[in-house]
Amino acid sequence: MTRWITEPRRIALLATILVVAVIAGLLVTARLSSSSYAASAAPYRPNPRAVATPEQARESVPRPPMRAEPPSRQRAWNGPDGTQRTTGTPSMSLTFDDGPSQFTDEVLDMLDKHDIKATFCVIGSQVRSHAAQMRRIVADGHTLCNHTWSHDLRLADRTPDQIVKDLVRTNDAIHTVVPQAKVRYFRNPGGNFNHRTVSVAQNLGMVPLHWSIDSRDWESRDSKKICDLVEGNAHPGAVVLLHDGGGDRRETMKALKKLLPFLKERYELIAMP
Numbered sequence: 675m676t677r678w679i680t681e682p683r684r685i686a687l688l689a690t691i692l693v694v695a696v697i698a699g700l701l702v703t704a705r706l707s708s709s710s711y712a713a714s715a716a717p718y719r720p721n722p723r724a725v726a727t728p729e730q731a732r733e734s735v736p737r738p739p740m741r742a743e744p745p746s747r748q749r750a751w752n753g754p755d756g757t758q759r760t761t762g763t764p765s766m767s768l769t770f771d772d773g774p775s776q777f778t779d780e781v782l783d784m785l786d787k788h789d790i791k792a793t794f795c796v797i798g799s800q801v802r803s804h805a806a807q808m809r810r811i812v813a814d815g816h817t818l819c820n821h822t823w824s825h826d827l828r829l830a831d832r833t834p835d836q837i838v839k840d841l842v843r844t845n846d847a848i849h850t851v852v853p854q855a856k857v858r859y860f861r862n863p864g865g866n867f868n869h870r871t872v873s874v875a876q877n878l879g880m881v882p883l884h885w886s887i888d889s890r891d892w893e894s895r896d897s898k899k900i901c902d903l904v905e906g907n908a909h910p911g912a913v914v915l916l917h918d919g920g921g922d923r924r925e926t927m928k929a930l931k932k933l934l935p936f937l938k939e940r941y942e943l944i945a946m947p
């Protein structure tokens with residue numbers, strides 16, 4: 675008689691333990707997979723200069739709203755902090771930073787000779803004294819990119835308000851000499867983007883533009899090294915960082931003479947759309 679009573683109870687107890695164990699197992703698995711996803715979704719190592727000190731962290735500047743982009747667009751961007759670092763097409767794009775300068779005309783001549791369109795990331799304070807070069811960049815069909823007023827390498831440390839002022843001042847300077855030109859892109863000096871500079875640029879209607887190939891012409895005094903680096907890393911969709919300003923660019927000019935025909939033969943080269 676006791677056997678008949680205890681047996682169903684024992685079965686019920688075992689069933690309860692089994693159900694609890696299965697639920698616990700599911701919870702542990704879900705937790706593990708979500709933490710490994712979080713790790714793989716954050717490959718970007720922040721620039722040490724952009725990391726906040728404990729004091730800055732305590733102040734905790736509110737994060738400005740990010741503009742939502744459709745998923746297909748996000749896939750093409752794939753740069754740190756929501757920046758775009760590839761063209762999103764099989765074509766490559768050359769970008770020239772830190773101008774306009776005394777080297778810009780030479781770059782424009784070479785691009786014209788090879789019928790190549792490119793992107794110029796210009797510094798606001800240099801625009802007025804190089805108005806002719808600015809007009810030529812636009813007339814030749816190249817794309818403009820805002821590279822801040824005075825190449826502030828610590829822009830990411832500024833307040834959102836200061837960042838807005840810097841970028842708007844630069845766009846205003848550009849529009850003084852080329853009123854109809856669109857400034858579709860923004861590039862943080864040194865590539866030191868963070869969420870503040872990215873969202874301010876986006877809120878002003880500009881796409882934050884990173885790069886996928888650094889020619890390192892900013893440190894190289896050897897045109898062959900610049901050529902080898904770009905030629906060796908060239909790939910469909912690449913955005914190449916070069917400079918037409920910011921110092922003595924004679925080695926960049928020398929490198930471009932070989933680089934442009936080399937790339938033109940192998941890739942379609944476009945201005946960022």
Ligand SMILES: [Zn+2]
Pocket residue numbers: 771772821825863864920
């Ligand atoms: Zn720069």
